Structure formats: C-alpha cells, structure tokens
Amino acid sequence: KQLEKDLAQALGRGEFHLVYQPQISLQSNRIIGAEALLRWSHPDRGMVPPDHFIPVAELNGTIVEIGQWVLDESCRQAAAWAASGMPLRIAVNLSAVQLRQPDIVGTILATLGRHEIPPGRLEVEITETGFMENLEDAVEKLRQLNGAGISIAVDDFGTGYSSLTYLKRMPVQHIKIDKQFVQDLLTNDDDTRIANTIIDLGKSLNLSVIAEGVETHEQEFYLRQRGCQIAQGYHFSRPLTPEAFREFVAQFH
Ligand code: G
Ligand code: G
Ligand code: MN
Ligand code: NA
Numbered sequence: 001k002q003l004e005k006d007l008a009q010a011l012g013r014g015e016f017h018l019v020y021q022p023q024i025s026l027q028s029n030r031i032i033g034a035e036a037l038l039r040w041s042h043p044d045r046g047m048v049p050p051d052h053f054i055p056v057a058e059l060n061g062t063i064v065e066i067g068q069w070v071l072d073e074s075c076r077q078a079a080a081w082a083a084s085g086m087p088l089r090i091a092v093n094l095s096a097v098q099l100r101q102p103d104i105v106g107t108i109l110a111t112l113g114r115h116e117i118p119p120g121r122l123e124v125e126i127t128e129t130g131f132m133e134n135l136e137d138a139v140e141k142l143r144q145l146n147g148a149g150i151s152i153a154v155d156d157f158g159t160g161y162s163s164l165t166y167l168k169r170m171p172v173q174h175i176k177i178d179k180q181f182v183q184d185l186l187t188n189d190d191d192t193r194i195a196n197t198i199i200d201l202g203k204s205l206n207l208s209v210i211a212e213g214v215e216t217h218e219q220e221f222y223l224r225q226r227g228c229q230i231a232q233g234y235h236f237s238r239p240l241t242p243e244a245f246r247e248f249v250a251q252f253h
C-alpha cells in the first residue's frame with residue numbers, strides 16, 4: 001500500500017531514470033541499438049527493481065503515465081545520440097496495459113514526432129501475455145505501429161502462452177529468447193533445445209532472434225554459430241547510464 005502511494009508520486013518527484021543496455025549484432029559485431037530499462041530510486045528503500053513495482057503500476061494504472069514518461073525520455077535520449085553521430089535504435093518495453101489504451105498508437109507517433117525521431121529507430125517490446133488479452137485489438141494496433149515503420153519485438157519469448165499461430169498473425173520482426181534459457185544454454189540440454197528451437201522458428205518465420213542475458217563468451221560463440229542475429233547481456237555490458245553508454249560506444253570495436 002505504501003509502495004503504491006510512493007509510486008503515484010515518484011514521477012513528479014523525479015525518482016525515475018532510464019539505463020540503456022547495448023544490443024550487439026552477432027554478424028557484424030556492431031552495436032545496433034539499446035534497450036531502455038526503467039529504474040526507480042526510492043528515497044528510503046533505495047533502488048526498487050522493476051519486477052517489484054511494474055506489476056503494482058499495472059494494477060493501479062499508473063503504468064500508463066510512467067510508460068509515457070519512459071517513451072518520452074527514450075526518444076529524447078535517441079535524439080541526443082543522433083545529434084552526436086550515434087543514430088542507434090532504441091527498444092522500449094510496452095506494458096499490455098499501455099497497449100490497451102485506445103490512443104496508444106497516436107501517442108507513440110506523436111512522441112516520435114515531438115523528438116523528430118524516425119519511426120524506424122524505435123522498437124517496441126511486448127510480452128506474449130500482452131498479446132493474448134484481446135488479441136484482435138493488439139494485432140490491429142501493432143499493425144498500425146508497424147505500418148508507420150516501428151519494429152516490434154516479442155519479449156521473454158518461450159515463457160508465456162506461446163502459440164505459433166498467433167506469431168504468424170502478428171506483425172513482429174524480432175523475438176527475444178528469455179534469459180532463463182540463455183543462462184544454462186551450454187549446461188542444460190533442455191535449454192539448449194529450447195534456444196535452438198526459437199532460433200529455428202525465427203528462421204522459418206523470417207524474424208531475427210535476440211538473445212538476452214548473454215553472460216559468457218561461450219554463450220556468444222554458440223549463439224552466433226547457431227544463427228542467432230543479436231545479443232545483449234552482461235558479457236557485453238550491463239545496462240548503462242547515458243554517460244557510461246556514450247563511453248561504451250566510443251570504446252567498442
Ligand atoms: O531491468 P530489469 O532487467 O531488472 O527489468 C526487469 C523487468 O522489468 C523486465 O521484464 C523488463 O521488461 C521490465 N521493465 C524494465 N523497464 C521497463 C519499462 O520501462 N516498462 C515496462 N513495462 N517494463 C519494464
Ligand atoms: O525486458 P526484460 O524483462 O527482458 O529485461 C531484461 C532484464 O534482464 C533487465 O532487468 C536486465 O537488467 C536484465 N539483464 C540484462 N542482461 C543480463 C544478463 O546478462 N544476466 C542477467 N542475469 N540479467 C540481465
Ligand atoms: Mn525487454
Ligand atoms: Na525478457
């Protein structure tokens with residue numbers, strides 16, 4: 001309850017910030033973009049993990065306002081990067097609750113316009129559960145976003161109610177292998193098979209696959225030779241502040 005009260009005031013008090021985790025092309029070894037991740041520094045509790053407060057924000061609806069702030073701030077950052085010669089794609093997590101807002105498509109496009117970000121530079125990450133509630137409505141909105149040039153990624157792939165038929169109907173370009181399958185990729189046969197299956201699925205549906213939670217060189221090597229296109233994880237970099245991200249890009253080769 002107290003958390004809920006604090007959450008309602010956190011935005012106004014400037015307690016949120018974003019960190020950015022680089023996404024690396026396993027083919028070109030280049031940084032192709034970054035995922036924006038929300039952080040809340042609570043005045044007393046310190047850093048509250050998103051896993052703790054996002055479900056609360058989704059239940060009481062504050063995620064709509066918070067999510068809009070995330071989108072705005074991400075676009076502001078992307079514009080700043082572009083202005084300094086780093087036109088990177090930015091991936092933003094979109095809650096199912098946000099996707100359900102009737103004006104979400106217009107809101108996203110207006111935000112891009114305000115910051116003069118071409119739609120092709122934004123990627124929206126949706127979880128499978130986000131798709132499933134009111135499938136028709138979600139498909140229609142994602143079609144509109146995609147039609148405008150925004151790319152769509154399915155986050156946490158393999159952990160939800162995956163159905164191959166809905167994937168075919170969805171206008172998605174990327175699927176993200178959840179980090180739980182990457183963690184033990186090389187030590188657990190089931191996880192190896194699951195990761196392989198997702199990579200093959202990506203191939204047959206012509207989607208590129210992003211592996212998240214890549215922590216070792218061996219995992220990177222395996223994923224590359226197996227045909228996974230993009231990776232992110234501590235092996236490359238933790239999520240970084242804007243300043244640290246800039247430095248990371250400058251040093252990366
Ligand atoms: O940053 P971290 O790996 O701790 O994130 C944990 C979870 O919180 C992830 O599932 C991530 O998708 C989610 N998350 C992080 N930032 C945002 C955000 O801005 N909006 C939403 N809806 N979820 C986020
Ligand atoms: O959006 P999603 O729920 O997938 O968010 C990714 C989460 O994974 C973030 O909370 C991020 O901090 C975390 N993360 C990113 N890279 C790694 C990694 O290499 N290992 C682990 N354990 N977590 C990671
Ligand atoms: Mn994500
Ligand atoms: Na994920």
